[in-house]
Amino acid sequence: MPTVISTRQLTRRFGENVAVDALTLEIEQGEVFGFLGHNGAGKTTTVRLLNGVLRPSAGAARVFGLDPVTDGAKIRARTGVLTETPALDDRLTARMTLLYFADMFGVPRAQVRPRVDELLALFDLGDRADEKVGGFSKGMRQRMALARTLLHDPEIVFLDEPTSGLDPAATREVHQLIERLRDRRHTVFLATHNLNEAERLCDRVVVLAKGKVLGMGTTRELAAQLEYGHRVIVEVDGLAAAQAEQVLRAVPHVTQVEAARDRNGSEAGGVFLLVHGTSREHVPELVAALTQSGVNLYRIEPDEPSLEDVYFALEHE
């Protein structure tokens, strides 16, 4: 897949404060790329730099092969940005807002009305289309801003906290929307605090703190960078726990077997064991060893670190 966003040592300072510090990354077309970090980590500044809305203090960026500093307008014609706040004019109705931005983004005239109606329906705003946005709830405003972002069917969609203020049903809609965008080979740049959301949706993530990159890649790659141990959790019959430990220790690669202290035994009398040195690919081997030795095996699963585990581990490094 072609690279649609690339940065090299991209830096932006505001006085003494370094908002983005030597950011180097490449994002491919069709990728859902997560941008993770606390407030002030540099997420919004990076979005502004990539869209030519801010000039970098040092380094360079390319979006669609274009320089945001000189070709900002051309880039913005092909990107859609959901800003951190919805940035809606309360005095306009929902329909007027979309008609206005359709003109701004050059949506072909014949397509404007059908496209506006389609987005109003998609974001469940059809019955409030002719009401002023000022009377909308937080969730409706967020849906309205999302509709505006997608109005011109942008090739790259920058989403800054897209599910902020949305109820669970609307959040699921947004997640499905992001998946549909990926299916259509659109690139999604997802800046979020929501680690579960990022883990579920993103192909790769970058973790930022005070403008610096702490880590970049898939959750697995990040975990590997951290030398996060590979483990498998097994639940076996409590009466056969000692035998199970003995059998598991004999399996190649296993370095240690211990009781999983943070997992309570099941009501059916099972106990959980943590098998170190093994991962997903060793599961069949472990299952075979346990069943051949007659131990009742109730459950087995790789204990892979979540993005949340990796995120906080990176932050504490």
Next chain:
Amino acid sequence: MNWRAIFAIVRKDVMVALRSKAVAMPLIIVPLILLVGLPIALGTVVALAERIGMTSTDLQNLNSAIPPALHSSLAGLTDAKAGLVFALVYLFAPMFLIMPLMVSSVVAADSFAGEKERKTLEALVYTPTTDRELLLAKMLGGWIPGVMVGVFGFFIYTMVVDIVAWLVVGRLILPNGFWLLLALWVGPAAAGLGLGVTVLVSSRVNTFQEAYQMGSLVVLPIIFLMIGQIAGFFYLSTLFVFAAGLVLWVIDAILFFAGAATFKRSELMARLS
């Protein structure tokens, strides 16, 4: 130039500004007072003074400001009537300029500083417009209503003044070349002045009120024009008005280029970051 986007911004800015009470109220009240209320009030006072035979009143003091060059055109009128004509045609002329200037200032303050205040600026800067297109759109959005109000106000004022003059003096006094020049040459330039100053101010303040208050300082030259005429220092001859218009257009051009040089979305966003 992306004219579709430019006109979208102009349409939207004018529409939402006129729907705002803070913007619309002064735009209705001030012209009503200046263009309708004042001529009728002055005409009524003069008519009453004539009717009850007041021959030596303060109204006659208006005459003292009439320059000798105008005496021939006012020949045959009583002092009070001559004073009325002089006031309606010349003394009130600078006040007429307040309208295009004020309208353009108010709409520009609402569209520039108001965008920041309402936090809608960020959505606008992410559109595929260049800095120059954005500036031009915002300036046209303030200038067009200023010019329209000026021209419309000129027609209203002409009608009201002619009705008053016909009833009190017995003649029609507007339009004349001087007022046509004022409405079509100086008025649009005054709108440009109010706009240019407000745009420069708006990029440095954060609220509509701040921008409007600082931008309204451009009314001061108009006040000086009025005081100068009343004091008899000068009167607004056709040549004077043409020259004043020319000076205003030059100032407008300087303000536009100054605005274009300083209006950069990256600078605006850096201030917001």
